[in-house]
Amino acid sequence: MIKTDILIVGAGPVGLFTVFEAGLLKLKCHIVDVLPQVGGQLSEIYPKKPIYDIPGYPSVLAGDLVDNLMKQIKPFKPTFTLGEKASEIKSIGDKMYQMTTDRGTVIQAPVIAIAGGLGVFTPRKPPIPNIEDYERKGIDYMVKDPEQYRDKSILIAGGGDSALDWTIELQGIAKEITLVHRRTSFRGALDSVDKVMALAQAGKVNLITEAQAIGIKGGDHLTHVTIKTKESEADIAVDYFIPLFGLTPKLGPIADWGLGIDRGSIEVNTVDYSTNVPGIYAIGDINTYEGKLKLILCGFHEGTLMVQSAFKYIYPDQKLSFKYTTVSGVNAFE
Amino acid sequence: MQEENVINITVVDRDGIEHSIDAPTDMNFNVMEICKASDLPVEGTCGGMALCASCHCYVMSDHELSTASDDEEDMLDQAFFVEDNSRLGCQIKLHNDLDGLKIKLAPVA
Numbered sequence: 001m002i003k004t005d006i007l008i009v010g011a012g013p014v015g016l017f018t019v020f021e022a023g024l025l026k027l028k029c030h031i032v033d034v035l036p037q038v039g040g041q042l043s044e045i046y047p048k049k050p051i052y053d054i055p056g057y058p059s060v061l062a063g064d065l066v067d068n069l070m071k072q073i074k075p076f077k078p079t080f081t082l083g084e085k086a087s088e089i090k091s092i093g094d095k096m097y098q099m100t101t102d103r104g105t106v107i108q109a110p111v112i113a114i115a116g117g118l119g120v121f122t123p124r125k126p127p128i129p130n131i132e133d134y135e136r137k138g139i140d141y142m143v144k145d146p147e148q149y150r151d152k153s154i155l156i157a158g159g160g161d162s163a164l165d166w167t168i169e170l171q172g173i174a175k176e177i178t179l180v181h182r183r184t185s186f187r188g189a190l191d192s193v194d195k196v197m198a199l200a201q202a203g204k205v206n207l208i209t210e211a212q213a214i215g216i217k218g219g220d221h222l223t224h225v226t227i228k229t230k231e232s233e234a235d236i237a238v239d240y241f242i243p244l245f246g247l248t249p250k251l252g253p254i255a256d257w258g259l260g261i262d263r264g265s266i267e268v269n270t271v272d273y274s275t276n277v278p279g280i281y282a283i284g285d286i287n288t289y290e291g292k293l294k295l296i297l298c299g300f301h302e303g304t305l306m307v308q309s310a311f312k313y314i315y316p317d318q319k320l321s322f323k324y325t326t327v328s329g330v331n332a333f334e
Numbered sequence: 335m336q337e338e339n340v341i342n343i344t345v346v347d348r349d350g351i352e353h354s355i356d357a358p359t360d361m362n363f364n365v366m367e368i369c370k371a372s373d374l375p376v377e378g379t380c381g382g383m384a385l386c387a388s389c390h391c392y393v394m395s396d397h398e399l400s401t402a403s404d405d406e407e408d409m410l411d412q413a414f415f416v417e418d419n420s421r422l423g424c425q426i427k428l429h430n431d432l433d434g435l436k437i438k439l440a441p442v443a
């Protein structure tokens with residue numbers, strides 16, 4: 001069981017910077033994020049893209065901004081639960097919430113700050129009507145344990161790094177491996193592309209290009225995947241089908257927390273970015289209000305005002321005097 | 335007569351309904367942005383960086399468009415229902431030669 005002052009959902013730039021502003025008020029933070037690394041979209045979608053509208057930085061790479069934020073919040077010793085999805089919240093008495101993740105981690109805090117960005121990053125699922133019937137019965141959207149595929153026939157679909165890397169990795173473990181891709185060229189790292197091409201030429205990987213998986217068949221477990229090429233359609237017998245089409249954000253469990261939601265975003269009061277539920281705030285891209293702009297710098301502002309309100313909510317009897325960091329410095333936590 | 339720096343484009347939504355839109359060409363808009371501004375159901379999640387494919391569309395008219403960049407092709411690799419005339423709306427910049435452009439929104443997976 002983890003106890004903290006502010007439980008932040010989402011380790012993107014806004015969630016991270018909120019740790020700093022909370023730290024100035026001596027509030028401790030714990031961050032939960034479904035991705036295995038911090039940084040949210042900046043790390044997952046565009047780490048190498050420059051950002052030009054962070055005040056004071058004419059240009060900064062998204063990945064570098066995340067690294068700098070991690071340095072900036074270090075004095076306030078944030079704790080993290082990464083690779084787990086914030087699933088359920090419930091009130092457990094006066095000003096105390098309990099959150100449980102999809103892997104059973106339990107966190108208690110009087111305040112929850114949802115900095116969930118675009119939502120929970122989830123695997124893109126191919127639009128095959130009965131695909132959900134075979135999830136965990138032959139269809140996996142990620143490889144957790146390669147040994148699961150030992151001596152099995154597997155089909156991987158996709159053209160990016162993860163499709164190429166797992167084709168290389170699982171070749172030699174799986175009995176038979178087929179890679180299906182929409183085009184003849186791949187976008188992955190050159191080295192991986194070369195390796196896969198060599199494996200295909202050596203007959204160790206069955207490479208089918210300009211093709212896509214359009215159907216699946218089976219009984220209790222998956223048995224066949226239908227592959228459509230320009231000329232024809234054919235069923236391929238497989239034990240496992242691993243579609244690797246990247247991740248896309250979905251609002252996910254947040255939709256069920258009783259918060260006011262307008263077109264996929266959480267409605268907030270712009271005085272302090274509070275939601276309709278006391279003690280729960282929403283900051284950054286996930287919230288909506290009149291004039292909302294989805295900008296990192298706006299999220300920083302929202303997090304800053306939000307922690308002031310959170311302090312007054314947690315300690316209604318204490319006086320809060322605002323101090324500039326230039327005057328009082330950054331007093332690290334013990 | 336066509337107004338200066340305004341073109342007319344047609345967007346076919348996912349229910350097959352055609353929307354005729356007068357679009358300015360001097361404001362650096364792309365197809366994704368003009369769809370959003372016209373309240374059509376295009377998410378444009380990544381903001382136009384060719385990183386999400388939520389503006390995936392089919393080009394129905396025979397206008398000459400700039401070739402898709404590697405980034406755009408890479409993103410289309412992660413999309414579904416991709417056809418030969420598939421493009422990302424955010425990568426189609428509106429200019430005067432595109433008067434009469436007709437696109438159809440791709441299904442959402």
